[in-house]
Amino acid sequence: MTADAFLDAVAGVCLIAGALLSLAAGIALVRFPDVLSRMHAAAKPQVLGLLLVLLGCALRLRTGVDITTLVLVGMFQLATAPVAAHMVGRAAYPHEDIRRDLLIADELADHLDRLRADRSEEAEAPPPVRTP
Template identity: 80%
Template structure:
């Protein structure tokens, strides 16, 4: 078996594994019960699936320009997906979009009390926890 054939088999394995991880992330987005679980599914397996697909493409294409582009796509995905998931979680926390009974440690509970106290002191601004879902 030549080196090109081995690289093609490894590329096919990476593409299939990445596609399956991305599929699992999509199913989890629909099936998971609360926001934090869905964010986990949107950030972790989706990014790993994309990186495996990019690796498979890089092994198959093997040109400098293509590999550079794929590395940039992977780097930007690694830089933006965790930050976006964190910001969505922080934005949804005061609006009771998460199930606090599933949390082992709630480090933002004191922060939520401060936010609610400031909202109660500010005239004309509704309490974030009292918004309709």
């Protein structure tokens, strides 16, 4: 087996493994019961699946411009996926869309009453008067 054939085989394995992880993330988005579980499924295996696909593409393409582009795509994905998952979790937490019985540690429970009180005060406040 030549070096090119070996690299092509490794690239194929990376591409298939990445595609399967991305498929598992997509299935989990449909099957998991609440927002926090879906957020975890969207962030973890999807990012690893994309990185494996990018690695497979880099092993197959082997040119400097292509590898640089693939590295940039991977870096942006690693930088944005955790931030997006964190923002989704923070936005979904005060609502009743999550199952608190599935949480191992609920570190924001003390702040939930304060958030609800702030929202009720906003709802009770009269709308501002607009003058022409």
